[in-house]
Amino acid sequence: MTALRRLLGSGWLSAYAFLYVVFLYLPVIFLPIFSINTAATPKFPLSGYTLKWYEDLPRTPALLDAAWNSLVVGVSASILATVFGILAARSITRYRYPGRRAINGLIMAPLVLPEVIVAISMLLVMLQLGLSLSLFTVVLGHVLVCIPYSMTVLTSGFEGFDRSLEEASADLGESAFGTFRRVTLPMVSPAIISSLLVCFTISLDEFIIAFFLTGTDATLPIYIWGQLRFASKLPGVLALGTLLLVASFLLMTVAEILRRRAAGRTQNEGGLYA
């Protein structure tokens, strides 16, 4: 309790901060609570503890397909987005050239555009080009929305990077590629892994773009969306949602720890948005 008090400081502002955190977490916490409740409708008082909703999950083939699809899309999208992110973040932090800010603004734009509009515009172009909608088109879309996040994670890892280390390596006769592999990469690898995890989490949870750009294959959020129409399926959805919450939580915690380590290595402070 004293530790909590020290963390909070004192005064009405800290009381407000405490309530605010409760407001942020409370809705999310109802998902796990009702996923282990025996009643099929989520209401108080709780009727009893059960794990049957979880036990049903692996017995649903459509769910397993969706999970596999999500994994495939998430892995592909996070790798591609991180590669694009590395190139762009390196260019932005290392070089000065005209149009740099404008290009950066364009690459970051999906972060603030209404997702529906991004999704339907991509849909129109893909249909015009005669691409058939599939998981591949979902990956294309997810890469676009993941790049801004990858960029922010990587820029905070690349910035403040001591350039003299690279210069020293070049002076000592290392080739450009050798310098990158033996000096730059070890310094920035935590940021790269962090970017992969962030992008995977975003792709795993992303709904709108997948909803518009997928053909017949469902990802997990699309599967959940389909199940939401049936009230009787709600507990199963809550159980699945809880698992997804836990997965996102773990992935983001690891990503944040790694990002901090990367920023620490290059003596640079800043969060995902800094």
Add this chain to the structure above:
Amino acid sequence: MTAAAEGSPARRMTRARRNALLQSEPVQGFALISPTFLYALILLVLPILVVIAHSFWTQNYLTIDRTFTLENYRIALTEPIYRDLLWRSLYISLMVSFFTVVLAYPIAYFISFHGGRHKSLWLFLITIPFWTSYLLRVMSWKVILGYNGVLNSGLMGLGIIDEPSTALLYNSTAVIITLTHAWAAFAILPIFVSLEKVDRTLVEAAKDLGDGPLRSFLRVTLPLSVPGVISAALIVMIPTVGDYVTPKLVGGKDGVMIANAIQAQFGKASNWPLGAALSVTTMVIVTLIAGAMVLVIRAAQRLAR
């Protein structure tokens, strides 16, 4: 290398010049960013241009008639249903950005000025729920506000109400509550970043010169954090105008927003040009409102001084 050595002096010269150009900072930097830049051009700029083009065409059953027309815009701006949806979307997104900013400011202030050693822990604590699925967060509000939901059953259990209230879910208030919760972290971070940049010596100077805590806050800290407030308001307002999931899940009939109408045009109604015109109209109006918001907040900042 050997090829260069064997070439004529003139060719060697041009090659040397080209190499110098290729090794210059701007060219290397641009070459490095070009794949990502091209990706954004092909999958973001080109699609938006295609949408703009479509908005001037007409759907002719299964084909698209490419004669220029403004008919779609006439429908988008004058048909009562679309006009109402646009207004409602704007109203909801403005309310949401107002509430998120007002609720977020004290937290950002608290973390920045009183966070002490735990600043990054606080930020992490506040951002973590937002890395969980948006769909799931909206769904949890449906669970809370529903007829047989947490709030109703809880209030009945406490004896505050006798019958479940239907007023909680399926209206625009439910949409506003859900979106305010969903976008909270996005408002905290820009405000926090701008508060971090406030020079603490200025606040001390105000105190030394006799300003009380409230006055020094109103006249020093608040005006200096305006850039953060503006970006927080915009970062929440722009995407929420086009939100699709929340109105669909908790909005009911009264909470339908423009994105649902746009989706319908690309789905069931199958009128792409009208859907495109609605998208373009939304984007243009959002841009105008965003510009107006920046001006209003800046003007308020000037008045405050």
